[in-house]
Amino acid sequence: MRLAYLGPSGTFTHQAAATLRPDADGSPVDAASDALAAVASGAASYAVLPIDNSVNGVVVPTLDALLARPELSIVDSIVLPISFDAFTPDPAVAPTVVVSHPHALAQCRAWIEAQGLPTREAASTAAACRDLAPGEVGLGPRICGGLYGLATVAAAVEDNARAYTQFALVSASRLPVRADGDEGLLVALLPEANVPGILRRLLGVLERRGVNMTNLVTRPVPETPGLFTFLLFCSGTFTADDFEAMRAEWAAHGGSARALGRITPLHELAGRS
Ligand SMILES: O=C(O)C(=O)C[C@]1(C(=O)O)C=C[C@@H](O)C=C1
Structure with a gap:
C-alpha cells in the first residue's frame, strides 16, 4: 500500500506517516498538492500532510490542496511534538544563511535573530537539510543530522x-x-454570496448546537474573485445525524457545508505533557 508524504526522508511529516501507517510503503513528494494528486489518481492509497501548528497556525498549502479535492477526506490524524536542531554540512565554514520550511523559520525566530543571519525558505525541513551548501545552516528534525551527514x-x-x-x-x-x-x-x-451578515448567520448554527469553534480560516475561492470559503475547526460531540441537521441549517442560511474530516483541536493538548 503506497502512502505519499511531504518529503524527502526525515521530515516531520515522514515521522507522522510512519506512526500513522507503519505498514505502508512511504513515497516522498515535493508538495501537498502532489500528495493529494497521487491519492486522487489511485497511485497512492493515502497521503499524510501537516494541517496546523500550535505556534505558527494552519498550513495553508495543505488546506488549499484539500479544498481542491472534494473526493478526498481526512480519515485519521496525529499530533506530534516539534523540535528543531540546527545543522551545517561543514563546521569549518562560517555560517551565512539559515534555511528551512517557512513554518520552521517562524518557530525558531529568537535563535535566528541571535545569529544575526538572513533566512531562505525551503520546500520542507528535510529538503533544506539535504541540500545545504557550505556556509548554510539548516533547521530540521534531529534525525536529519545522521540522514544527510551533517554536524549539529x-x-x-x-x-x-x-x-x-x-x-x-x-x-x-x-x-x-x-x-x-x-x-x-x-x-x-x-x-452562496458575499453579503452582509453571512458569517454571523452561518456561525449561529454552531452556537445554537453548543459546538465550539477553535479556529476559523478563510481561503479565497479561486474561480470566484471576492468569494471565500470559511474553514471551521470545530470541537464537540456530533453524530452523523447531527452533522446532517447542521448541514441542512447551513443550507437554509445560504452556506454549503462539506466535512473535510476528523481532527484533534490543538487546545485539547494544553493540559497534556
Ligand atoms: O518540513 C517538514 O519537516 C514538515 O513536515 C512540514 C512542517 C509544516 O508544514 O509545518 C511540519 C512540522 C513543522 O511545524 C515544520 C514543518
Whole structure:
C-alpha cells in the first residue's frame, strides 16, 4: 500500500506517516498538492500532510490542496511534538544563511535573530537539510543530522519547547462524519454570496448546537474573485445525524457545508505533557 508524504526522508511529516501507517510503503513528494494528486489518481492509497501548528497556525498549502479535492477526506490524524536542531554540512565554514520550511523559520525566530543571519525558505525541513551548501545552516528534525551527514550547530533551537503540529491522513474513502470525546471536525463552508451578515448567520448554527469553534480560516475561492470559503475547526460531540441537521441549517442560511474530516483541536493538548 503506497502512502505519499511531504518529503524527502526525515521530515516531520515522514515521522507522522510512519506512526500513522507503519505498514505502508512511504513515497516522498515535493508538495501537498502532489500528495493529494497521487491519492486522487489511485497511485497512492493515502497521503499524510501537516494541517496546523500550535505556534505558527494552519498550513495553508495543505488546506488549499484539500479544498481542491472534494473526493478526498481526512480519515485519521496525529499530533506530534516539534523540535528543531540546527545543522551545517561543514563546521569549518562560517555560517551565512539559515534555511528551512517557512513554518520552521517562524518557530525558531529568537535563535535566528541571535545569529544575526538572513533566512531562505525551503520546500520542507528535510529538503533544506539535504541540500545545504557550505556556509548554510539548516533547521530540521534531529534525525536529519545522521540522514544527510551533517554536524549539529545547536540542539532544540525552537522558541517554544511545547510546540505541536497536527498531521492528517487523507484517503479517497469517506468515513461517516462524527466526533466524540476530544476529537473535532474540520468543516468547509462555502457561502452562496458575499453579503452582509453571512458569517454571523452561518456561525449561529454552531452556537445554537453548543459546538465550539477553535479556529476559523478563510481561503479565497479561486474561480470566484471576492468569494471565500470559511474553514471551521470545530470541537464537540456530533453524530452523523447531527452533522446532517447542521448541514441542512447551513443550507437554509445560504452556506454549503462539506466535512473535510476528523481532527484533534490543538487546545485539547494544553493540559497534556
Ligand atoms: O518540513 C517538514 O519537516 C514538515 O513536515 C512540514 C512542517 C509544516 O508544514 O509545518 C511540519 C512540522 C513543522 O511545524 C515544520 C514543518
